[in-house]
Amino acid sequence: MTKQRRALVIGGSIGGLFAAQLLAKRGWKVDVFERINSELAGRGAGIVTHPELFGVLDKCGIDSSTAKVGVSVEGRRVFGHDGKLIGEQSYPQILTSWGMLYALLKATLPEDCYHYGTNLLRVSRDGNVVNAHFEDGTSAEGDLLIGADGIFSTVRAQFLPDAAPQYVGYLAWRGLVDEASLSEATRKDLCNHFSFSLPKGEQMLGYPVAGADESTEVGRRRFNFVWYRPAANDGDLREILTDIDGVEHVLSIPPHKIRPPIIESMRRAARDLLSPQFAEVVSKTQQPFIQAIQDLETPSMAIEDRIALIGDAAFVARPHVGMGVTKAAGDALALAEALDAASDIPTALADFERSRLPYGAAVIRRARQLGAYMQAQLLTEEEKQMAETHRHPQAIMIETATSAWIAA
Secondary structure (H helix, E strand, O other), X not given: OOOOOEEEEEOXXXXXXXXXXXXXXXXXXXXXXXXXXXXOOOOOOEEEOOHHHHXXXXXXXXXXXXXXXXXXXXXXXXXXXXXXXXXXXXXXXXXXXXXXXXXXXXXOOOOOOEEOOOOEEEEEEEXXXXXXXXXXXXXXXXXXXXXXXXXXXXXXXXXXXXXXXXXXXXXXXXXXXXXXXXXXXXXXXXXXXXXXXXXXXXXXXXXEEOOOOOOOOOOOOEEEEEEEEEOOOOOHXXXXXXXXXXXXXXXXXXXXXXXXXXXXXXXXXXXXXOOHXXXXXXXXXXXXXXXXXXXXXXXXXXXXXXXXXXXXXXXXXXXXXXXXXXXXXXXXXXXXXXXXXXXXXXXXXHHHHHHHHHHHHHHHHHHHHHHHHHHHHHOOHHHHHHHHOOOOHHHHHHHOOOOXXXXX
16 A cells, blocks of 8 residues: 655645645645644735635635635725825725635644644754654654745745845835724725725725624625835834834834834824825724835745745745735645656656746746835836836736736
């Protein structure tokens, strides 16, 4: 009898769950190791979907109909500083939330394969066996190890230490607000569309997602916003990331540690710079949080014949393309299909890397193009002029979080 192959998935977020689902369906014994010692559901914010994502969900055996996955919007809108509509574009799309997608994936995993509180320390090899060693003194061995442990991947850091995330000169304020708490006028303008407000050198966008109870019923949903703002690494960012205890954080800060004056300054800026609809959204968001925007591009997704990197462990693109989750799902599917097609794991990993490395690099390039105008202080005059082509309302609506550019 053929021995059942075992995969060790490092990282229990969405990318890791996709990999676990797809390999388990192909007969692999799969174990998922998550460093956090508690349930992850309910974390995170909004997620933009693309057709490729639904294709992978279907292959996982998950119903990808709108009612199951997220909220459908009819198109895009851009609002001027005075609140008037200055652009509109038909673009039906489904928006979901991190928590909803995570719950759908995790609910159908094989029992007892998900392990909380297992923080990876290092990886070792013993012939064709790959070993994962954890902080609690335990270890696990398998035929394949998948690094799905995100932007600060321990797996990547061990084998590709020079591939590290780079701050790009601007951050995003993010938040979720209950739809029901917004005024009727703001709900009418924003809550059935993917909408934008465009202060000079900045960008605010938002869209409806499922509610705290994952309800997609009108009136029980939430509105998710992302506000991109320049922040010099040695100035504004440092100030923003100094917490209530005076501790300086490097590129992120726990939301509850953000100093009240920083949040109040952000709310004042919203009133001054954004359309009234978005200013209201910001004012009614109880706990906004900060995301320092970074690029990460790895030279390899296949390591030592037995290790694969997927999702944010391999590539992190600026969020303007809205491809993070879709890319992670595509990576997981490409890996599973390569393992199906090849006669051995090393050949499969080489095939996987050959197909996905160029894709990841292309997503990074596209995201840099779309976000360039928000780091104008870092660009030459020629680069600034080129970047401006991506900041006009029509371009913003057509280009942000769409996947048509891939086919082109």
